[in-house]
Structure formats: structure tokens, C-alpha cells
Amino acid sequence: MATFFGEVLSVYSRAVEEDEYEDMTNENEEDEQIRREIEEKRSVEVCWLLGSQDGPLQCSELIIGAGPNASGFLRAYLLSTPGCTAVAWLSFWNERSRGSERPTATPGPGEPSCVLYRLESCPTVLICQCQGFVAEDQLFQFTQKVFSCVQTRDLNVTVLSDCSSADYKTSDYLSGSSTPFLRCLKTSAYTHTVTCPPxxxxxxxxxxxxxxxxxCQVHQISAVLYQCYSDVLHPDSSSMQMFAATLSSVLKLEQSLSADVLQRVTRVSEIQSNLYT
Structure with missing residues (x-):
């Protein structure tokens, strides 16, 4: 309604039944409850496998592998060596993730989506192998959880990732003989030498x-990303070996020791990609 001075006033209409108003209120409460349950279900949790942890892990190098070739490389070259111990794992759920929804004392059925490892030969190096898909609404929370597990002072981060060569934009013709190849991005705090073009x-x-x-850029952490562009959908030995040079300054990789393991990793991916499995 309007007053004599033209001011519009909001007036409750008696034509609206009180029952209808209560139904609308109940629906809003149900929507909020469903939203809270979805947020809780899609939350990221950390489970320590070596008992209670008083604080962040002390390390100088954090290596993160995300993607089939990157995680396969870590498995073949680093995680297959003796003295590799899992210290924690991150549990999360989404429509494309693998593993259980919530962390327990030990990983449940299926393979954990993300595991943190420590090498006895290099106790200052922590390896984060992420094999599961992290949804867009979980990326910020996932990153916060990972860096809450480590001491960020004087920390150097190396991220290994892979991408399809079809997503690479260039004015020159990209032939099949030029793949796979590496490109890198680094934060302003990273002062070390990179092993490939930016x-x-x-x-x-x-x-x-x-x-x-x-x-890492926001928190002034030294970090570099090495992204491998490949035209193969599944992990292959050529793409995995591209990452070897990126860690040469951090770890000593034994090529002869990891050759057989590398073949087993690629063989498993070929079996899983069968049309009838």
C-alpha cells in the first residue's frame, strides 16, 4: 500500500494462509539441512597413520604428484624403493573420487585418493601422491589440509602434473614426435633453476x-610446477620419464632399479583400460 506522501509500505497480506507460510519455512530449513549434509560429505579429512601427531611434519622438500603420469612416476621411481612409509592420507568424496568417504585408522576398501609418504633415505623429503579427482569446490580445502600437515618455513614445493597435448595452445604445428614435453610455472619466491621452458x-x-x-604464491612459498603434455590417455613410460630430470636436484633416482617397476605400472594401466573391464 501507499501513504498520502507516496511512501510504499510492506503490509502482510491476510490472503496468505498461515499454513502456507509455515510450509515455506519448513522447506527453507530442509534446504539448509541438505546443504549442510552435502558440505559435510564433501569435506576433506586427514588421518595420521603413525598415531597422534603433535604438529606439522618437518620437511624441506614437498613433492606433489597429481594425474596419472605424475602419480605413476612417483610410484615407480620413489614409492617402490625400500624404506618408504605412509605417514598420513587424505580422505574426500565426490562424484569422481576413489576410496572411502571418511578416514579411519587404516584405509578402507579401495585405494586411498591421496597419501603422504616419507622416505627413510631422505627424511626431509615428503611425497604427496594424489590419484583421485579433486572437485572444484574441494580444491581450496584440499590445499589447506595438505599444507597444514607440513612445516612451511623454508619449504620448497615441486608439483608434478600432466595434461593432454590437445589443450596446449601454440602457433606452430605440434607434431607427434614432439610429445611428450614439459612446461613449468613458478612462484616469485622460487629461485632455483628450472629444467624446462616456462x-x-x-x-x-x-x-x-x-x-x-x-x-604457494599467496603465502610466499617457494614452488614450481612441472606440467607434462602428452598425447596418450593412460600412463606411459615416455611421459613418466619426463619427470625424472625435475627431481634430479632433490633426489637421486636409480634408473635400473625402477625400470621393472615402471613396466608394471604401465601394464596395470593397460589392463584397467580394457573395454570389457
């Missing part, structure tokens, strides 16, 4: 690798 514009990185690099 990622050219207008190419961008996305997903977990971009979330980690953005977190």
Missing part, C-alpha cells in the same frame, strides 16, 4: 596443480 601464454594450468601453486 609455460607460454595463453596456456594456463588448472585443477589441483593451479590451486597448490596459487596457495
Amino acid at each position: 609455460l607460454e601464454q595463453p596456456n594456463i594450468c588448472s585443477g589441483l596443480a593451479a590451486a597448490v601453486l596459487s596457495h
